[in-house]
Amino acid sequence: MMDEETDKKHILKGHVKWFDPDKGFGFAIPDSGGPDILLHANVLRNYGQGSIADGAIVELSVLETERGMQAVEVLSIDTSDLPVDAGLSDFADMDPAEMRLAPLEPARIKWFDKAKGFGFANVFGSTEDVFVHVEILRHSGLVDLLPGEAVTVRVMDGNRGRMATEVLSWDAASKTPTE
Numbered sequence: 001m002m003d004e005e006t007d008k009k010h011i012l013k014g015h016v017k018w019f020d021p022d023k024g025f026g027f028a029i030p031d032s033g034g035p036d037i038l039l040h041a042n043v044l045r046n047y048g049q050g051s052i053a054d055g056a057i058v059e060l061s062v063l064e065t066e067r068g069m070q071a072v073e074v075l076s077i078d079t080s081d082l083p084v085d086a087g088l089s090d091f092a093d094m095d096p097a098e099m100r101l102a103p104l105e106p107a108r109i110k111w112f113d114k115a116k117g118f119g120f121a122n123v124f125g126s127t128e129d130v131f132v133h134v135e136i137l138r139h140s141g142l143v144d145l146l147p148g149e150a151v152t153v154r155v156m157d158g159n160r161g162r163m164a165t166e167v168l169s170w171d172a173a174s175k176t177p178t179e
Contacts (some may be wrong), residue, residue, distance in 0.1 A: 008064040009148060011075065012037065018060060019044075021051040021144055028058055028071065037062055048171020051143035055083065075084040079141035099165040102154035106170075112137075112145040118144035121153055121164060130155050132164045140167045 012030045015038065019026025024041040037060060044052060052058075062071035105123045107130060112119025117134040130153060137145065144153070150170040155162050 007155065009072065010062055010064075011059060012062050013070075014050050016054055018054050019143065026052070028060060030062075030069075033133045036068050037071050038067075039047045039071045039074075043071050043161040044074060047077070047136050049074075049077070049142065049169045050146070050149075051142045052077060053079060053143060055081075056141045073100045077141050077151065079139060099154065099156060102156055102165060103164075104154060104168065107151050107153045109145045109147055110138070111121045111147050111149060114144050120144075121151065121167075128162055130162045130164050131158070132167060136164055137167055142167060142169070 012032065014028045014030040014032075016039070017027045017029050017036060018038060021041065026039050027036040028039050029036055039052075039058075039060070041050070044050065057134040059075040060071040061075060063072045079151050107121040109122045110120040110122055110129065111130075112132060114134060119132050120129040121132055122128070132145070132153070135160060137143070145167070150168065152168045153164040154166040156165050157163070
């Protein structure tokens with residue numbers, strides 16, 4: 001039986017059609033065509049993330065089941081092509097290359113309100129708040145953050161003070177090569 005299951009498993013690349021962390025699942029569309037791939041929150045959590053942005057490029061280990069295609073492992077997530085909302089004027093004057101060069105710093109989420117579109121984090125060892133905008137979160141491949149959640153952030157000084165230019169889950173940051 002295990003060999004039969006292994007024979008049905010394969011790796012596919014595609015992009016996230018939608019993911020709802022409240023429902024605990026979403027779907028990815030394979031680049032090669034074919035049926036949508038179910039992406040369950042537990043599979044995403046095993047990669048170290050609790051959510052993922054619509055449009056994120058993913059590489060998945062997929063199992064063909066009686067109920068359809070199902071992701072069993074997330075191998076990679078790429079959000080580099082996700083556009084940052086042009087309406088986010090805080091980052092209009094910042095050089096994207098300089099933003100990517102800011103070091104990743106360990107932080108904890110103070111609070112985040114998806115409906116308001118922002119929240120704050122605290123970098124370990126500092127009492128200063130770091131502003132986290134929902135568009136930066138989305139561009140980083142995430143949908144929501146929970147109070148107390150450990151993350152890593154790239155931080156720069158902006159119009160509102162210290163601002164996150166990228167947010168990674170704690171586990172995903174350990175998989176990110178250092179510049």
